[in-house]
Amino acid sequence: MADNAWPRSPRTSDEGAELSDSGQSSENGVIHLEIGGETAEEKEKRLAWALRKKPLTSKDRALRLEAHKTHVIALLASARIRNRWCNNMLLKARLLSLLPHPLQSAFNIPPSRFPDRAQRSRLFFDALQSLATWWSQSFFDVSDDTLGLRTRPWDEVQGIVDALPRLTRREILGTSFGSRGDSLDELEKLSTNSGGERLRSPNSLMKKVLQQEGSRDVMAQLFVALARACGLGARLVTSLQAIPWRAEKQSTPKKKKGAGRNGQSLASRQGNGPASDNEDDEEDDMEEVPIPSHTEDSDGGKAPRNNTKKATIRQAGRRRHIDPADVYRLRAPKPPPQTPSTPTAARKRPELLSNQPPVFWCEIYSRSDQRWIPVDPVRGTIRKKSHFEPVSDNGSVRMLYVVAYEEGESRRDVVSNTPDGHARDVTLRYTKNFGAKTSKLRVPLRKDEEDWWSEITAFLQRPNRLQRDELEDAELETSQFSEGMPLHLNGFKDHPIYVLERHLKREEVITPKREIGRFKGEPVYRRSNVVSCKTAENWMRLGRRVKNKEEPLKWVKQRAVTLQKRRMQELALQERGEAVQQGLYAQWQTDVYIPPPIHNGEIPQNSFGNIDLYAPTMLPAGAVHLPYKGIAKVAKALTISYAEACTGFEFKKQRAIPVITGIVVAKENERIVLDAYWESAAAAESRERVKKEERALKRWVKLINGLRVRARLQEEYGGSGQVGTADSAFR
Known part of the structure; x- marks a missing residue:
């Protein structure tokens, strides 16, 4: 049983x-x-x-790129508004009234009093350091280290978007979204929980000045306004924290050495160690809860004094002294289990930004040195460019685009509060490995297309360039070319300065091969020594011909674009036992192809009955190109020597289809062919007009017959009121 x-x-x-x-x-x-x-x-x-993280598809990649671009443009607009707020006259006047007079007068360094440029520069740096130190240590405090802009992963942003209220079609197409109070409350709640800070106008900045505290971003923006109030050339520099478009790398914790089943070690299974690797973390999750004593309940909450050691615990807005022995250690409540059907919403506590580089900072123009000096108002440091670049690429603050906004060009722009302040990209000043790391995190550059970021920054740049802009361009270019060699193999891919031979493309050759260093025993070359080569056939399609006695710089496997070439390669492989190779030549190994002149008005033709005209220089002397559609029929009717011009090829369905653009005739026959063509074109246009008129008349006849049938049916079978309407419509 x-x-x-x-x-x-x-x-x-x-x-x-x-x-x-x-x-x-x-x-x-x-x-x-x-x-x-x-x-x-x-x-x-x-x-x-x-x-598990599934690989990105082409559709997901395109969606992320568009979201990244949109976010970058939105951040540029937001920074432009903040820069305009820093020019507010009332805000600058209020900041200037709170500034000690010695700090303001320290910037009065006239050349007549201090003729030595080095001395003026030293005094300017001392005054600037004193101002930054006073601002960060004596005047303004960071109220909350969790407030401020940061980079949010794609999954976190997706969770925030999913938590937003759903909009109707009328709200999306119209302007009624702002009238929904619940939507605005939900947006404000999400921004507050995720570390956002709400600033409505310059009055919000003035309130922060009176309180003398705020976020790190507000601290930097107010310092820019103060520097402009002191008469200094100040820029508002921002590092755009756009949503990343690349897939994030997931780091999995490794098991400790000697861990067995379920990650437990032998000592833990025998009871002599922690049950798992995460036991220490679980111990940190324990929270202390005081035990209510009987004396406290009976004496109105007053506990007797004790000679034992007391612990100070902050609770309910007041401080109490209790015995550490009278404390329960309870485990913090665990979050609900995660299932595959419900994605995780981004509700975790925002990360502290105190250990991260700033997102906003300032640049002050030094007239004596004629260059921009970076200033960190949060830490109170100057001239330390390396402190602005984050250590990791996956942290809360990342560096992709660094944009500097200047003040208005004239006082009239500042007073009228017009959208002023031109901007420019200064990322090269603050990144050590721009080509190896930063450029790969931006929007990738597609072939035969302009750089997207260059097009965006063109709208922000000053139309009339100044001398200091030229000096800054030279400084940024020097910093780019002085970039050190990458430390990782992936950094050499598409690097603008350095290249490894293994990363060359099929048509690229290094010449001359001058080593500038070695990476793990592999020679490193300059990117400027990389030459793009082509085959003799491709050079001919550009109007160039390989010179005599020129040897190919590189041999590569022949590509089979068309079905005919593929068959030829298969036959050659069966006969020789190896693939067909073709040589690559550089441009300096070719010269411009000039065909021989025509004789007696006869146009030369190739084996296909046309003439190759891939470039204007390939037109024979004494001939003329007539790029008109249908002109070949006219020349054939006149029995004049001509040849159809082949200007290129289109590859469709594994076939090379020639592109025919007009004909080539002798120069003495040009007028005869053109007169006949225009006459033929006029006659064809007249015939087409007659056909259109006939089609229109047929449609009118069909319409009238239909109206007659409708009127007869209404008269015979319709009511009395509808007959008059039909008759009037017919008449």
């Missing part, structure tokens, strides 16, 4: 030994039995497989 009541689960000797080990290591001698089902490790693997 007992044997039938309890079903037995088939187990091996190893499982029994494991069960006994778990029983010995369990607390109070309790043995846990699991009959059937899946183990915790199998469940964890199943959930990890369901929640």
Whole structure:
């Protein structure tokens, strides 16, 4: 009876030994039995497989790129508005009234009093350092280190978007979204929980000045306004924290050495160590809760004094002294389990930004040195460009685009509060590895297309360039060319300065091969020594011909674009046993192809009955090109020597289709052919006009006949009121 009541689960000797080990290591001698089902490790693997990161498709990649571009433009607009707020006259007057007079007068360094340029520069740096130190240590405080702009991963942004209220079609197409109070409240709640800071106007900045505290971003913006109030040339520099378009790398924690089943070590299974690697983290999650004492309840909350050591605990807005022994350690509540069907919403506490580089900072123009000096108003440092670049590419603050906004060009622009302040890209000043790291995080450059970021910054740049702009361009160019060699192999790919031979494309050759260094034993060359080569056939399509006695710089496998070439390659492979090779030549190995002149008005033709005219220089002397459609029929009717001009090829369905653009005739026959063509074109246009008129008349006849049929049907079968309407419509 007992044997039938309890079903037995088939187990091996190893499982029994494991069960006994778990029983010995369990607390109070309790043995846990699991009959059937899946183990915790199998469940964890199943959930990890369901929640795994799938590779990005081309559609996902395009969507992320468009979202990245839109976010960059929105951040540029936001920074432009903040820069305009920094020019507010009332805000600058209020800041100037709070500034000590010695700090302001320290910037009065006239050349007549200090003729030495080095001395003026030293005094300017001292005054600037004193101003930054006073601002960061004495005047303004950071109220909350979690407030400020930061880079949010794609999954976190997707969770925020999913939490937004759904909009109707009328709200999307119209302007009624602002009238929904619940939508605005939800947006404000999301921005507050995610570390956002709401500033409505310059009055919000003035309020922060009176409070003398705010976020790191506001601190930097107010410092820019103060510097402009002191008469200094100040820029508002911002590092755009756009949503990344690349897939984030997921770091998986590694098991400790000696860890066994479920990540437990031998010592943990024997009861001499933590049960798992995360036990220490779980201990940190424990929270202390004081035990209410009887004396406290009876004496109105007053506990007797004790000579033992007291612990100060902040609770309910007041400080109490209680015995650390009278404290329960309770485990913090765990979040609900994550399932594959419900994505995680980004509700976690914002990360502290105190250890991250600033997102906003300032640049002050030094007239004596004629260059821009970076200033960090949060830390109170100057001339430390390396402190603005983050250490990691996956942190809360990243550096992709750094844009500097200047003040208005004239006082009239500042007073009228017009959209002033031209901007420019200064990323090269603050990045050490722009070509190896930063440029790869931006929007990729497509072939035969202009750079998207260059087109965007063209709208922000000053139309009339100044001398200081030329000097800054030279400084940024020097910093780019002085970039050090990448430390990783991936940094050499598409690097603007350095290149490895393994990263060359099929048509690229390094000449001359001058090593400038070595990377793990592999020679490194200059990118400027990379030459783009082409085959003799491709050079001919550009109107150039390979010179005599020129040897190819590189041999590559011939590409089979058309079906005919593929068959030829297969036959050659069967006969020779190796693939067909073709040579590549550089441009300096070719010259412009000049065909021989025509004789007696005869146009030369190739084997296909036309003439190659891939470039204007390929037109023979004494001939003329007539690029008109249908002109070949006219020349054929006049029995004049001509040849159809082949200007290129289109590859469709594994075939090379020639592009025919007009004809080539002798120059003495040009007028005759053109007169006949224009006459033929006029006659064709007249015939087309007659056809259109005939089609229009046929449609009118069809319409009138239909109206007649409708009127007759209404008269015979319709009512009395509808007959008059039909008759009037027909008449």
